[in-house]
Amino acid sequence: MFLFKYPKLFKFRENNQERMAEKNIKSGKFNKISVTLLSSYLYCKRKMFIEQVLGIREMPKEATVVGNIRHSVLDLVNKQEKGLVSSIIPENKEMIDKIYKESYSNNLKNAIKINKNLLYSLGLDLVETYKKLWVFFNDEASTRAGNIISFIKEFNVFGTELWERLTPKIESEVFVSSDRLELKGKIDRLEKHEDRLVPVEIKTGKAPKEGVWEGHLIQVAAYMLLLEDQFKKNTNEGIVDYINEKAKRKVKINPFLKDEVIKLKNKVKELLNSSQVPPMCNQEKKCERCGIREECFNLDN
Numbered sequence: 001m002f003l004f005k006y007p008k009l010f011k012f013r014e015n016n017q018e019r020m021a022e023k024n025i026k027s028g029k030f031n032k033i034s035v036t037l038l039s040s041y042l043y044c045k046r047k048m049f050i051e052q053v054l055g056i057r058e059m060p061k062e063a064t065v066v067g068n069i070r071h072s073v074l075d076l077v078n079k080q081e082k083g084l085v086s087s088i089i090p091e092n093k094e095m096i097d098k099i100y101k102e103s104y105s106n107n108l109k110n111a112i113k114i115n116k117n118l119l120y121s122l123g124l125d126l127v128e129t130y131k132k133l134w135v136f137f138n139d140e141a142s143t144r145a146g147n148i149i150s151f152i153k154e155f156n157v158f159g160t161e162l163w164e165r166l167t168p169k170i171e172s173e174v175f176v177s178s179d180r181l182e183l184k185g186k187i188d189r190l191e192k193h194e195d196r197l198v199p200v201e202i203k204t205g206k207a208p209k210e211g212v213w214e215g216h217l218i219q220v221a222a223y224m225l226l227l228e229d230q231f232k233k234n235t236n237e238g239i240v241d242y243i244n245e246k247a248k249r250k251v252k253i254n255p256f257l258k259d260e261v262i263k264l265k266n267k268v269k270e271l272l273n274s275s276q277v278p279p280m281c282n283q284e285k286k287c288e289r290c291g292i293r294e295e296c297f298n299l300d301n
């Protein structure tokens with residue numbers, strides 16, 4: 001490519017990559033690997049390297065912006081849930097579903113308003129975005145309300161006592177991290193049962209015919225390892241929730257899968273602390289829809 005015609009420029013880029021790698025090692029930026037990078041590596045290691053090490057990012061896409069809105073609403077409702085559950089008393093117990101739906105709806109409207117310029121720049125209509133996301137939040141509200149209703153039926157408790165005794169407690173956007181495993185991540189949804197923790201990864205893409213995609217399997221397995229390490233609780237089952245297809249797929253951990261996660265984390269870490277750009281993935285379909293295609297093709301190796 002054109003860099004071969006300009007050896008000085010080639011040298012500059014090479015040196016620059018080395019400098020960046022050195023800087024990354026010194027700063028300890030990649031001492032702990034984010035769980036999402038494990039699936040990014042499996043998808044295309046070159047893309048992961050270009051984004052993470054060279055700092056070249058894709059322009060925001062519809063899926064990313066909509067995904068960020070979804071995460072921020074989950075996070076907000078999560079923070080409000082203690083107050084919400086504690087406000088449930090015998091007089092309003094018939095309205096639990098409504099209370100949850102109002103909370104999700106209000107937070108969703110606010111999140112859309114905050115992101116309106118970004119949505120407009122992508123040619124997205126605010127009302128259509130609300131409707132699209134509401135399908136998911138409507139289900140989410142029903143799941144959470146259903147959980148509370150069943151608990152009240154069984155134990156007949158209300159207010160702060162209801163919150164304190166509630167099980168499973170469902171939390172969203174739960175941060176987990178481990179120095180020992182050199183991993184960190186944010187779990188979309190965590191079901192806290194008395195005897196076990198169940199991480200749930202929410203995905204908007206297509207579900208495979210059976211089971212889960214490899215990247216999703218590794219991601220959920222990594223969360224199980226992190227939960228086990230952090231909370232010392234039984235975590236041998238996780239879920240991938242393909243929300244657009246209403247398909248909840250279970251993932252069971254086993255010693256081979258644990259090994260796979262650790263081996264993959266080591267490979268990711270090694271790559272992120274190196275200065276060597278990996279080869280192209282040679283998968284036409286992936287490259288066609290890749291947002292950093294041009295930058296990738298213009299690299300010299």
Ligand code: SF4
Nearest residue numbers: 044047281287290296
């Ligand atoms: S264009 Fe293809 S090889 Fe290059 S980063 Fe994107 S997916 Fe990977």
